[in-house]
Amino acid sequence: MKAAIIGATGYGGAELIRLIQHHPYLELGTLVSTSQTGPVARVYPHLSHIDRSFEGLHVDELCANNDLIFLATPPGVSSEWTPLLAERGKIVIDLSGDFRLDRPEVYQAWYGKQPAPANWLRRAVYGLSEWFGEEVKEAQIISNPGCYPTATLLALLPLLQAKAIDPSTIIIDAKSGVSGAGRGLKQAMLFGEVNENLRPYKVDGHQHIPEIERFASFVAGQEIRVNFVPHLVPMNRGILVTIYAKRMNNYSIDDLSEIYQNHYQKASFIRLRQQEWPETKQVQGSNYCDIAWHIDERTHQVIVLSAIDNLMKGAAGQAIQNANLRLGWPEESGLTFSPLFP
Numbered sequence: 001m002k003a004a005i006i007g008a009t010g011y012g013g014a015e016l017i018r019l020i021q022h023h024p025y026l027e028l029g030t031l032v033s034t035s036q037t038g039p040v041a042r043v044y045p046h047l048s049h050i051d052r053s054f055e056g057l058h059v060d061e062l063c064a065n066n067d068l069i070f071l072a073t074p075p076g077v078s079s080e081w082t083p084l085l086a087e088r089g090k091i092v093i094d095l096s097g098d099f100r101l102d103r104p105e106v107y108q109a110w111y112g113k114q115p116a117p118a119n120w121l122r123r124a125v126y127g128l129s130e131w132f133g134e135e136v137k138e139a140q141i142i143s144n145p146g147c148y149p150t151a152t153l154l155a156l157l158p159l160l161q162a163k164a165i166d167p168s169t170i171i172i173d174a175k176s177g178v179s180g181a182g183r184g185l186k187q188a189m190l191f192g193e194v195n196e197n198l199r200p201y202k203v204d205g206h207q208h209i210p211e212i213e214r215f216a217s218f219v220a221g222q223e224i225r226v227n228f229v230p231h232l233v234p235m236n237r238g239i240l241v242t243i244y245a246k247r248m249n250n251y252s253i254d255d256l257s258e259i260y261q262n263h264y265q266k267a268s269f270i271r272l273r274q275q276e277w278p279e280t281k282q283v284q285g286s287n288y289c290d291i292a293w294h295i296d297e298r299t300h301q302v303i304v305l306s307a308i309d310n311l312m313k314g315a316a317g318q319a320i321q322n323a324n325l326r327l328g329w330p331e332e333s334g335l336t337f338s339p340l341f342p
């Protein structure tokens with residue numbers, strides 16, 4: 001199966017190239033760039049062993065030469081291209097936020113971009129693989145989750161489903177490495193401004209809030225609002241979220257362990273850590289999500305920690321996991337390598 005990448009010059013695109021190159025069933029198809037032509041090595045010297053070039057975006061040619069199309073493009077791009085590709089029968093996996101929200105006005109409010117038409121939004125399946133894998137198997141448009149929502153929802157959903165926490169008390173404290181912001185030049189991402197700095201941002205509203213609330217509400221069966229504050233950390237890769245919520249129904253730490261074990265017993269990429277706290281270094285370069293939990297018996301507060309690599313489980317790794325599910329291959333195909341350590 002040939003897989004094209006639109007946005008192949010970005011960080012998500014480069015990670016997809018790396019993963020597809022080692023995939024047992026996928027082959028690199030067209031590598032689309034709207035700004036670059038010429039060899040991949042000119043943009044990414046670390047990929048100089050890959051004898052391929054970037055090409056412009058020509059829809060008919062792209063669809064004729066590829067089976068599967070990944071979009072790793074900024075917000076507002078996929079909403080335009082996905083309908084054209086899907087109408088030509090292609091499977092589309094979108095790494096951007098364009099198809100994660102079901103209501104166009106909500107997308108417009110949080111992303112400030114023109115949304116895809118509502119009927120197209122409804123056709124997309126949310127690719128949080130461990131929760132919606134059965135739907136992904138049948139989907140033509142797979143909307144890959146955001147990096148923060150992936151780390152957050154994987155930790156939060158089992159507790160919401162089990163009614164182990166009070167849904168009105170959820171606080172999500174999140175931290176990300178700089179690759180989460182993409183490869184584009186931005187003054188705020190200069191070494192001198194990021195190094196030795198810990199920066200909260202979008203405290204007054206991050207675009208991942210409605211995505212987290214949509215799927216938390218769906219699983220809990222009630223409308224949920226969360227507090228979410230992201231921080232930029234001077235490291236390349238990784239996300240760590242710490243979630244706080246009030247315990248309900250007097251659940252014990254053993255009950256929480258049982259909830260997580262029951263839910264994730266068959267999930268190859270979820271590593272449940274008991275009394276060992278997740279760290280970004282322990283998942284770096286891999287598709288794992290490490291989750292641990294604790295109850296403060298004095299305050300009745302549940303504390304859950306979750307770590308992923310934002311470019312892997314938070315983007316390209318999960319996109320490949322979804323391609324595997326969709327195409328009927330073992331879910332782990334091309335993703336079984338261990339984290340890079342140290």
Ligand SMILES: NC(=O)C1=CN([C@@H]2O[C@H](COP(=O)(O)OP(=O)(O)OC[C@H]3O[C@@H](n4cnc5c(N)ncnc54)[C@H](OP(=O)(O)O)[C@@H]3O)[C@@H](O)[C@H]2O)C=CC1
Nearest residue numbers: 007009010011012033034035072073096180182183310315
């Ligand atoms: N970085 C991360 O950790 C994560 C990113 N995401 C999402 O994935 C998507 C890609 O992210 P990332 O790789 O980091 O971003 P980058 O900024 O690194 O790359 C985006 C790429 O999109 C291409 N592009 C820009 N404008 C257009 C356009 N109008 N039409 C077609 N292609 C265009 C650019 O390539 P060129 O100019 O060569 O065409 C660019 O290389 C984004 O939506 C992001 O929000 C999701 C989860 C995690």
Ligand SMILES: CC(=O)N[C@@H](CCC(=O)OP(=O)(O)O)C(=O)O
Nearest residue numbers: 096097146147176177180181207
């Ligand atoms: C560190 C950093 O800047 N991270 C980005 C991650 C967003 C992202 O990946 O975009 P989607 O909305 O498409 O998921 C941010 O917080 O905006």
